[in-house]
Amino acid sequence: MEQAAFYIFAALAVVASLLVIGLRSPMHSVILLIVSFGALSGLYLLLDAPFTAVTQIIIYAGAIMVLFLFVVMLLNAHTEDDMGGPRISGPAMGVGALLSVLLAAEMLWALQRLGVTGFGPDPGGSASISSVARIGGALFTTHAFAFEVTSILILVAMVGAVVIARREH
Amino acid sequence: MISLNHYLVLSGILFSIGTAGVFVRKNLITILLSIEIMLNAVNLTFVAVGRYLGTVDGQIITFFVMTVAAAEAAVGLALVIALFRHRETLIPDAFTLLKW
Amino acid sequence: MSAIFNQTVLAHFILIFVVFQCLVLSAAFMVWMERKVCAYIQDRVGPNRVGIEGSLQPFADVIKLLFKEELRPKAADALLFTLAPVLSAVAAFAAFSVVPFGNETTLFGLLDQPLRLEVTDVNVAVLVIFAITSMGVYGIVLAGWSSNSKYSLLGGLRSAAQMISYELAYGLSLAAVILLAGSLSLREIVTNQSGYWWHVIPRWYIFLQPLGFLIYMTAGVAETNRAPFDFPEAEQELVAGYHTEYSSMSFAMFFLAEYVNMVTVSAVATSLFLGGWYGPFLPEWLGWVWFLIKVLLILFFYVWMRWTLPRYRYDQLMEFGWKFLLPAAILNLIATAALVIWLG
Numbered sequence: 001m002e003q004a005a006f007y008i009f010a011a012l013a014v015v016a017s018l019l020v021i022g023l024r025s026p027m028h029s030v031i032l033l034i035v036s037f038g039a040l041s042g043l044y045l046l047l048d049a050p051f052t053a054v055t056q057i058i059i060y061a062g063a064i065m066v067l068f069l070f071v072v073m074l075l076n077a078h079t080e081d082d083m084g085g086p087r088i089s090g091p092a093m094g095v096g097a098l099l100s101v102l103l104a105a106e107m108l109w110a111l112q113r114l115g116v117t118g119f120g121p122d123p124g125g126s127a128s129i130s131s132v133a134r135i136g137g138a139l140f141t142t143h144a145f146a147f148e149v150t151s152i153l154i155l156v157a158m159v160g161a162v163v164i165a166r167r168e169h
Numbered sequence: 170m171i172s173l174n175h176y177l178v179l180s181g182i183l184f185s186i187g188t189a190g191v192f193v194r195k196n197l198i199t200i201l202l203s204i205e206i207m208l209n210a211v212n213l214t215f216v217a218v219g220r221y222l223g224t225v226d227g228q229i230i231t232f233f234v235m236t237v238a239a240a241e242a243a244v245g246l247a248l249v250i251a252l253f254r255h256r257e258t259l260i261p262d263a264f265t266l267l268k269w
Numbered sequence: 270m271s272a273i274f275n276q277t278v279l280a281h282f283i284l285i286f287v288v289f290q291c292l293v294l295s296a297a298f299m300v301w302m303e304r305k306v307c308a309y310i311q312d313r314v315g316p317n318r319v320g321i322e323g324s325l326q327p328f329a330d331v332i333k334l335l336f337k338e339e340l341r342p343k344a345a346d347a348l349l350f351t352l353a354p355v356l357s358a359v360a361a362f363a364a365f366s367v368v369p370f371g372n373e374t375t376l377f378g379l380l381d382q383p384l385r386l387e388v389t390d391v392n393v394a395v396l397v398i399f400a401i402t403s404m405g406v407y408g409i410v411l412a413g414w415s416s417n418s419k420y421s422l423l424g425g426l427r428s429a430a431q432m433i434s435y436e437l438a439y440g441l442s443l444a445a446v447i448l449l450a451g452s453l454s455l456r457e458i459v460t461n462q463s464g465y466w467w468h469v470i471p472r473w474y475i476f477l478q479p480l481g482f483l484i485y486m487t488a489g490v491a492e493t494n495r496a497p498f499d500f501p502e503a504e505q506e507l508v509a510g511y512h513t514e515y516s517s518m519s520f521a522m523f524f525l526a527e528y529v530n531m532v533t534v535s536a537v538a539t540s541l542f543l544g545g546w547y548g549p550f551l552p553e554w555l556g557w558v559w560f561l562i563k564v565l566l567i568l569f570f571y572v573w574m575r576w577t578l579p580r581y582r583y584d585q586l587m588e589f590g591w592k593f594l595l596p597a598a599i600l601n602l603i604a605t606a607a608l609v610i611w612l613g
Contacts, residue, residue: 006171010179017183017206021190026198027414031349033202034407040209047176047220052228054396056212059235062403064205064242066410066433071246072198073414073422075253096192104185111177132393132453134225135232143229150236157240161247167254 006046013039026072030065037061051132176217183210197249197259201242208238280384288388292365296528297327299568306572337517342417345514349415354519357408357526364401364533367394369456371546371557386546386557387456394455395443398537402439402492406432408526416514427583428494428501434590435491435498441598442485445605446474446541455537459545473544480601482542484594486567489534491590493527496575500583535567536560543567 016036020029037060044053139147183206190203212231219227249259256263301316301324308315316323341350371386391397406429413425450458464472475482491498515523539545543563546556581589 003171006175010175013179014182014186017186020202020206021186021194021199026196026202027346027349029199029202031411033205036206037209040213043176043179043213044216046171047216049216049220049228049231050391050393051396052212052216052231054393054400055232055235057400058396058403059239060205060209062400062406063433064239066403066406066429067242067246068198068202069407069410069414070426070429071249073410073426075198075250075259093193097189100185100189100192103188104182107181107185108178111174111181114174114177131225131228135228138225139229139232143233146233150233154236154240157244161243164244165247165250 002046006043009039009042009046012036013043027069030068030072033068034061034065037065049131051135173217173221176213180210180214180217183207183213195260195262197252197261198246200261201245201249204245205238205242208234277384284384284386285388288365289362292362292529292532293525295532296525297331299528299531299572300327300330300524302568303572303575306569307576310573310576331521334517334521339517339519340514342514344417346415346417349411350514351519353408353412353415354515354522354526355408356411357405358522358529360401360405360408361526361529361533364398364405365529365536367391367397367455368533368536368540369459369545370536370560372553374554385456390454390456392452392454395447395453395458398455398533399436399440399443402530402533403433403436405526405530408523412515412523418514421514424501431498431501431583431586431590432492432494434587435488435594438484438590438594438598439488439492441595441602442481442488443541445478445481445598445602448602448605448609449474449477455540459540459547462544463547471544471547473542475542478542478601478605480597481605482538484598484601485538485542486570487594488590488598489538490571490574491586493530493534495527495531495571497578497580498586499575500580500586531568531571532564535564535571538567539563 013036016032016039019032020036023029023032037056041053041056041061044050044056187203187205187207187210190206191200194200194203212234215227215230215234217227219225219230252264253259304326305315305323316326319325319329341347366388367390369385369387369390373383373385375383409432410425410429413421413423413428416422446458447453450461452458452461458474462472462474466472470476490496494502539560546560548556548559548562551558
């Protein structure tokens with residue numbers, strides 16, 4: 001049962017990602033990326049990480065993708081064909097695709113030398129506190145500094161995005 | 170049995186799909202989407218290895234990666250909007266004025 | 270295969286079916302209640318032809334809508350155009366799946382194991398509701414964009430911007446309740462509210478979090494695009510909104526989604542602030558009656574607000590959400606955290 005769920009989610013994620021980079025219209029790419037994020041959220045559930053699964057939907061599918069959607073709609077982003085302008089030649093794109101395939105092959109070769117490694121028992125299952133409590137405990141004690149720095153980062157990004165996208169008057 | 174290997178292989182495939190998207194596509198927004206695919210593949214690796222090692226650190230790093238991805242998407246899209254205002258196009262090759 | 274006919278699994282399937290049907294019927298009931306309450310507020314009678322006091326009016330409306338022609342603009346994106354109302358409706362129904370509406374029951378000993386009255390309960394239930402509500406934005410945005418009409422696009426964008434702005438205050442008011450309860454599971458939050466203080470005042474969180482309740486209800490009204498925050502819909506009267514190109518059942522699905530969203534927001538407010546299914550005078554196994562009464566009360570407030578208050582202008586709406594409601598929610602959270610630490 002768990003195997004079937006893994007393969008379904010994995011196939012969905014891979015197919016959706018392939019269509020994201022393959023389709024012409026950016027709007028369709030954004031929708032398919034949302035589907036891919038949903039599939040990844042399902043994989044996180046299989047990995048006993050319910051908090052990460054739900055935050056993936058809230059942050060990625062619910063906020064970042066809405067931002068992408070807004071930009072695509074406001075810019076009326078056309079497909080690449082009817083944009084005109086200078087284009088690099090076909091062979092250069094072919095080299096790029098070849099490099100990605102080589103990257104995938106290299107990673108798969110390295111992983112098959114790793115040997116099959118099964119998962120241990122669920123670490124959060126027998127614990128008395130829920131996974132969210134454990135994440136919160138670790139986040140605010142061991143990783144407190146990173147947490148604070150990240151919040152400053154978000155503040156800077158927010159201000160920066162507003163300033164950059166502002167219309168000059 | 171689904172082992173750690175399965176998750177790492179899936180993550181590697183997703184990462185190379187994202188890389189292919191960055192190399193091949195000629196639309197700024199699609200390039201940003203491919204970068205998001207790559208970040209997600211990395212998230213999956215973190216959570217899978219965290220589960221394998223039995224710690225919660227994988228999920229915590231994922232939390233930070235998601236936050237940084239949100240910040241990067243916001244600033245990246247603001248740049249795209251500003252660039253579009255100047256050139257009316259989203260092809261990255263149109264912004265090559267500084268090339269020799 | 271025999272696992273399907275296991276008694277608990279069967280009971281669960283029947284429960285899911287019953288919940289789904291009740292949600293659809295509640296949307297129909299809301300149509301009737303809205304028109305009746307609106308009528309009495311405006312000093313008239315309202316629908317009274319079809320059925321007793323017009324109670325079959327929603328069904329007459331549905332039959333009328335079913336017979337209308339399903340139009341689609343030629344230049345509209347076919348897949349997204351048909352997908353958008355489906356997305357809205359699915360998000361609205363799915364959000365109700367983690368709301369508990371009663372205690373465990375064995376149906377008078379008919380079942381071997383007690384059945385909990387909820388579709389499911391995950392230990393991150395509050396976050397699940399928040400996640401599914403944020404997915405509901407996509408139905409509106411895609412409807413606005415795929416209609417390929419300038420007015421639809423702008424109406425959809427405005428509505429989506431409003432929804433994501435008020436999601437922040439919504440989430441922060443939820444966070445304050447989670448601080449009090451110490452758990453993200455809705456069932457645990459409700460069971461924390463059982464019992465009484467000094468045998469008189471029930472231990473509901475509304476008495477501990479009055480500001481939080483107000484913020485939650487305001488954000489909930491804005492989330493569901495209801496008055497006085499329904500400017501994107503009122504544009505229909507002046508200019509068209511995001512569902513202008515939709516007709517017949519797609520249009521009906523948008524309104525089904527809106528009413529079910531209202532029911533979900535009311536149900537979550539009941540679970541978080543009003544003590545869920547706990548109430549005096551009734552035995553424990555009839556708790557769902559109290560749940561129903563509380564949800565109906567909040568829905569009545571929704572309808573009352575719509576026909577009493579004038580609507581906000583769009584910039585007033587956004588200013589209110591960002592400059593007043595969000596700081597208030599943050600202050601509420603900080604104050605709650607301080608009090609929880611101080612009082613132990």
